[in-house]
Amino acid sequence: MKTVIYYCLALLLCIVVCNNAEAKIKKYPNGDVYEGEMRKGKPHGEGKMIYVSGDIYEGTWVNGFYKQGKKSYVDGNIYEGEWLDGYYKKGKMSYANGDIYEGEWQLGKPEGKGKMSYSNGNTCEGNWYKGELSYGKMIYANGDIYEGAFSIGIPNGIGKMTYANGGFCEGEWKMNQFYSGKINIHYENGDLYEGMCKRGKIEGEGIMTYANGKTEKLKYKxxxxLNKKITIHPDNDNISEFTGINYEDETMDGSIKYKNYKTLYDYNGKMVGNYERHGQGILHFNDNNKISTIEGLWQHDSLVSGSGKFIIQRDTLEVTKKANQPIRIFDKVFNDNMVVHDSNYSNMDELYKYIKKQKEGMRKITVKKPGTILSYLDIEELSSIKHLTITGFLYETDLAVINQCTALSYLDLSHTFITDSPQAKQEKENEAKALLGFVKLLGVAADLTYGDGNLSNSDYIMMKALAKLGEYAENSEPVKQANENCFIPKAAFKNMQFLKTVKLPLSAIEIKEDAFYECENLENIQLPPYLKSINEQAFAYCKSLKNIEFPSTLSMLKQSAFRGCDSIERIDLSKNTFSEFKPSFNGTTLKEMRLYKNVYSSYEYYTNCVVYFPSSLEYIGGKVYNCELHFSSSIPPKIQYLRPDDIIKGNKIYIPKGSLTGYFTTFGKQNTYIEE
Incomplete structure (x- = not known):
C-alpha cells in the first residue's frame, strides 16, 4: 500500500512540475531567443532572454515580466536588481561612461533614496526625483562637500559648501553659484575672511585675519x-592686474595692466564698473620699445569729446572723438587698442608706416572768408588730396572746388557753414521775382477776365488765391531767411568715385537734389543732428552706403532720395514725423524697415523684409511678399492696390491680441497670423 501511495505522489509531482516550469528554448517571430523555465508559454522562473537588439536579460521571471535579475544593454549600460512591471525598482545601474547609481527607481529613473558615484570621482547621495538629485550630499573629488538642495544635479537652493581647505559658504545657491549668505574664505596665502555674500559677490562689512595673525575690518561692495589701496589680479579676460582704490559709487582710481594684446599696455586714471576706462586718464602702448599714448577724457572705454594724443615715435596725431563712435585716423577705423579693423596693421610699426604714407595726401584748413578755398589749396594738388578737414564758412563755389579732388576718400565738413554765394543768391532772387511777377499778373488777369464774364467763379477764386499766396510768400520771413540757412548744394559731390566717409556740417538743415548722386564707394555719412529735408536723388546709387542714422528732426524725404542704394539693410524712421514722404528707397534690398509715426498709406515693394507699421496707417498696397509684418493697431488698414501686379501674400503678420478676425478678413488666407 505504501508503495502505491509513493508512486502516486511521484506521479502527481511530475504533473505539477510539467505544468509550472517547462524548461525549454523558445524563438520568437521577431528574432528574440529565450532559454529557461516557462509557464503557459511565458518565461516564468529562472531564464535568459537574448533580444534581437543585442540586449540580454538573465534572472528571475514572473508571468513574462522581469522580477530579479541583470540586464545588459547594447549601449554598455548594465542594470542589476529588482524589477516591477517592466521598470527598475531597486538596484544598481552601471553606465557605460563609468558612472554608477545604486538605489530606488520609479518609471525607469532614479527616484527615492539613492547614491551616484561619478567616473570623475564625485559622489552624491540623497533623495532623487525623476532622475535628478533634489536634496542630499555631494562629495567632490577635490575634497569639497556640499549638502543641501539640488536642481539638475547642481547646487540650487539652500545649502552649505564646505571646502577642502576649511572654508565654507552657507546660504542660498543659484545654479551652482553661491548667491547670498555667510562666507568663510581661506586664501592660499593663509589669510582668512569672514563675512557675507549678496548676489554672488562679497558684500558689506567683514573681518580679514591675515596669515601673520593681524585682523582688519573691511567693507566690500x-x-x-572699498576705500583701501590694493593690488589684485581680477577674474577678467582683458585685465591682468589692478592697483588702486575702489569707491562707494563704484568708481575707481588707479592703474590697470592689460593682457592678451600685442599693443595695449597699461592705463592710469579714473575707472568704473568692470575696470572700464571712465574719466580722465592716460592709455599707454608698448610695441617694440616704441611708446605711444592716448590722453584724454574717457567714457566706458571709449575716448569722448575732448582731445587726445596718439604719439608714434616723434609724430603726434590729435584725436578728437565723440561718445560711442570709433577712433578714426584718416579713412581707417580703429578700435580702442588702436588696431585697424579693415587692414593688417596689427602693430605700431606697420601703423606708423601707414600714417606716414597717408600724411602725404592729408590736408586740414580753416577758411576764414567764404569763396576763398583756393587761397588754402593749390590747384595742382587737388587731384592728390585723400583726406580733407575744413572749418570755417563756405559758398557753393567752394564745394565745386572740392568736387575736383578726384582722389578724396575722407571729408570732414562738420565745423563749416555753407550758404549761397552773392551771385547764387541774386540768381535765386531774380527767379523768385520773375515768378512773383507772373503770379501778380495772374491776379490782375483774373480780375479783367472775370469782369468780362469770361471766367467761372471757381476758376476766378483759384487764380486769386494763387495771387494772394504769392503776396504772402514775398513778405514772409521764412523766405527772406531761407538763403541764410546752412545747406548742402545741388550736385555738390556728384560722381565723386573715391569718396568713402563724409561728415556734414552740424548746422545744415537741408540736402539738395543729387548732392551725392552716384558716389558709388560712399560707405559712411554723418547726417546733421537738425536736418529737416533730403531732396530728390540726394543719395541715389550710392551702392556702398550701408548704415545711416536719421535724426528725429527730419520731416521731408523726397522722391528717390536713396534709389539704388542696394547695400542699405535697415531703415529706422520710427522717431520721425513727416510733412512730405515720397517713395525714397526704390531698388534697395532692405531687411528691416520701421515706418514713420504719422504714415497714412504705404505702397512700397517689400520682399524678405521685416516691416513695422505704426497705428496711424490707413491704407496699404504694393507688392509685399514673404515678409514679417508688425502692425500696432488693432484695426487693420484698408488694402488699396494701385498697380496690376500688386499683391500681399506669403507673409507672417504680427497683430495685437483680439484682432485676428479683422486682419484675416482684410488680408485673407494667403498669409499667416500671430497675435502678440
Missing amino acids: NGKI
Missing part, C-alpha cells in the same frame, strides 16, 4: 574692497 559688489565683490570689491
